[in-house]
Amino acid sequence: MKPLLSQISPESLLADIRRRSGEGEFDRLRHIPQEIVEGFRQMGIYRALVPRRLGGDECSAAEFCRRIEQISQADGSAGWVASFGMGIVYLAALPLETLRTLYRSGPDLIFAGGIFPPQPAPVVEGGMRVSGRWKFSSGCLGADIVGVGITPVEGDSRGLPRMAVMARERARIEETWDSVGLTGTGSHDLVVDDVVVPEEWTFVRGSAANLDEPIFRYPSLAFATQVLSVVGLGVARRVLDDIRAQAEQSRSVTGAPPLGQRPAALMEIARAEAQLRAARAFFYDAIDEAWSTLLSGDEVSLAQGNMLRLSSTHAVRVAADVCRRIQLLSGMGGIMRNSPLARCVNDAQAITQHAFMGEHTWQSAGALLCGQTPLPGYL
Numbered sequence: 001m002k003p004l005l006s007q008i009s010p011e012s013l014l015a016d017i018r019r020r021s022g023e024g025e026f027d028r029l030r031h032i033p034q035e036i037v038e039g040f041r042q043m044g045i046y047r048a049l050v051p052r053r054l055g056g057d058e059c060s061a062a063e064f065c066r067r068i069e070q071i072s073q074a075d076g077s078a079g080w081v082a083s084f085g086m087g088i089v090y091l092a093a094l095p096l097e098t099l100r101t102l103y104r105s106g107p108d109l110i111f112a113g114g115i116f117p118p119q120p121a122p123v124v125e126g127g128m129r130v131s132g133r134w135k136f137s138s139g140c141l142g143a144d145i146v147g148v149g150i151t152p153v154e155g156d157s158r159g160l161p162r163m164a165v166m167a168r169e170r171a172r173i174e175e176t177w178d179s180v181g182l183t184g185t186g187s188h189d190l191v192v193d194d195v196v197v198p199e200e201w202t203f204v205r206g207s208a209a210n211l212d213e214p215i216f217r218y219p220s221l222a223f224a225t226q227v228l229s230v231v232g233l234g235v236a237r238r239v240l241d242d243i244r245a246q247a248e249q250s251r252s253v254t255g256a257p258p259l260g261q262r263p264a265a266l267m268e269i270a271r272a273e274a275q276l277r278a279a280r281a282f283f284y285d286a287i288d289e290a291w292s293t294l295l296s297g298d299e300v301s302l303a304q305g306n307m308l309r310l311s312s313t314h315a316v317r318v319a320a321d322v323c324r325r326i327q328l329l330s331g332m333g334g335i336m337r338n339s340p341l342a343r344c345v346n347d348a349q350a351i352t353q354h355a356f357m358g359e360h361t362w363q364s365a366g367a368l369l370c371g372q373t374p375l376p377g378y379l
């Protein structure tokens with residue numbers, strides 16, 4: 001029998017995640033089990049960024065990222081699912097009265113979304129008629145509410161892309177997620193059939209928040225990127241900690257000495273440690289600088305926003321590289337399907353494939369550094 005939620009401490013929850021991840025449970029299920037999600041709820045992941053006026057903890061961007069990084073050291077998929085505790089940052093563009101209704105029963109609301117592709121939604125009496133399929137809805141099986149991308153259609157005119165928010169029960173989940181990394185994220189398809197969503201339960205994507213706490217003045221796209229990229233930092237930290245712990249015990253079947261007695265391996269571990277720490281320092285330094293600007297009453301500058309994005313892309317590339325290089329040191333054991341190291345490598349590589357940290361982000365960062373215009377949607 002699984003322990004009751006009230007009996008689970010954060011430390012024991014993380015230990016449980018690490019154990020079950022190591023046994024391959026999340027990969028077999030292709031999602032994080034509901035009792036783990038409920039554990040995140042108990043840890044305060046879903047209330048962390050919610051304003052105090054709505055019952056939340058109103059923590060900073062850096063504090064939230066550190067929480068996700070810690071969970072990701074236990075399991076990358078678990079950290080990825082927990083990262084959507086930043087859902088209030090999306091939802092803050094809803095009308096205030098809708099937000100009050102959403103959070104009336106408490107601040108621990110779990111949100112999942114499927115944005116692309118935006119589906120046409122005819123404007124009808126009572127709102128917008130929503131139908132369609134949306135991919136990559138991470139953590140949707142454990143969500144309380146979901147959002148889907150729509151384009152309002154009224155006659156021959158089309159409105160700006162919106163997100164339509166509804167109870168999770170009004171959508172159908174088709175379990176299509178089958179990946180070689182982040183396998184346990186449950187990033188399945190959302191399917192909605194002919195649901196009328198009132199306009200006040202929709203918002204224009206990218207529009208200003210209707211809440212004014214610092215997190216809602218922080219660049220939202222940059223933050224959506226950071227809560228995912230920090231997963232890579234957590235995964236890579238797990239890999240380095242594990243290899244250091246194993247350095248004196250891991251022996252080769254060929255009779256070679258343990259890693260801890262191989263000069264080349266020691267040099268590689270040291271280089272990887274330095275590179276990960278440097279990438280992490282850049283990541284949090286960019287956050288702290290932007291947050292200090294907000295607390296002083298100013299707006300985050302274009303240059304600061306660029307550093308938020310650049311440090312995220314850099315972090316996931318360094319994390320993936322560190323994981324792969326440590327795997328090379330591990331020999332054949334590091335490619336076995338039940339190897340935690342192999343799972344970490346796959347997770348770290350999968351994060352680099354996300355559009356928020358894609359190759360094009362280097363181009364946009366460089367353009368801003370050289371006084372040019374970035375690609376659309378970068379900031």
